[in-house]
Amino acid sequence: TALSLAAAQGAAEPGPLAGKTLLLTAGPTREALDPVRYLSNHSSGKMGYALAEQAARLGADVTLVSGPVTLATPAGVTRIDVQSAQQMLEAVMARVEAHEIFIGCAAVADYRPVAAATDKIKKSQETLTIEMVRNPDILATVAGHSKRPFTVGFAAETRDVEHYALDKLARKKLDMIAANDVSKPGQGFNADSNALTLYWPGGSKDLGHSDKATQAEALLLTIAEKLTK
């Protein structure tokens, strides 16, 4: 029978995210100053890719909108590559209604140069002033959508982590936020491990310190719990 065949293939138990659709962002964005120069950040994409991989393993239908990283696409994950925050916003908003969960794990550049030069800037001056404007807030845009998914953000901070995380949770009207202190060694942008604390309206959960796959699974299982309540 189909059931025994599924069991023989090790797919007997439907995963805790079986049938759920997850849209997530990962990696940095790059904001062009001119054809050769850009502003970016140290996000490796490892946490977002760990989330995509674990979510697929737990049964979710996963779409990953990714900034420039050097990581392989996890098995079973649909990946869309983007460079800038504006491209990431467009890729996300085109798909947000079709997904039940959104996790904004990308380290989106907060600002972009006012106008990217078409030709390479010549270095004729001793000083250079770059005028920057705020990028669109992808997380807040998703959370403000009339058909919003369960919306989860990340807060990577160098100090006052809980304060900034709770402020971001409330201000952007998120369902959950995963906070970490990137100033501590062994967690954050280029590390293979992490130490997330989850906050949601009225509660929190410390995930301890472990590899990013374990942190990702714990975060996804917490989301699955909230969705079934």
Next chain:
Amino acid sequence: TALSLAAAQGAAEPGPLAGKTLLLTAGPTREALDPVRYLSNHSSGKMGYALAEQAARLGADVTLVSGPVTLATPAGVTRIDVQSAQQMLEAVMARVEAHEIFIGCAAVADYRPVAAATDKIKKSQETLTIEMVRNPDILATVAGHSKRPFTVGFAAETRDVEHYALDKLARKKLDMIAANDVSKPGQGFNADSNALTLYWPGGSKDLGHSDKATQAEALLLTIAEKLTK
């Protein structure tokens, strides 16, 4: 005999750069804005790494000062990793007297933020102004050294390539410059091929369009010719 043993190992013919010492830089630099953000450029490091690999194959003793790239160190090459232009300058100047040839292939950031913030910048404003100052000019510093090596620079331009290349050759008092037009498809920063034109005081040589290993070998053989004259 030692000679026949060398011949049996395929090392009978000394390479055209045998016994020569080459110091070169490759890749981009990253200039920190704060602990998470940086300014960089699209240099992949492929051209510099191709030069390091071919130079070692042609018999040179090669030291590669490299910005952050995702490339493997070529066999037989000594690699020193750096991030910022200032770190790259220090790594180069500490070694410049011990080398007969210098090739500046890195895409060194021309400017860096006046002061890198210790904590992550909070995005509380609609606009942000970044004040930048000129970075040290590594190539000109090497060329201006009292015991300067044979000094070769690169010019990656988006227009008026020959004009800017000849200007840079004269202004920085280089022995040779390798110019390419990065606005053309299939050459430049992330491509596997290139189309360099070499200029030196009183002459030039068009290397045509080919893979970066072939371009690297042709450039190195031209340098070897100049050194033996």
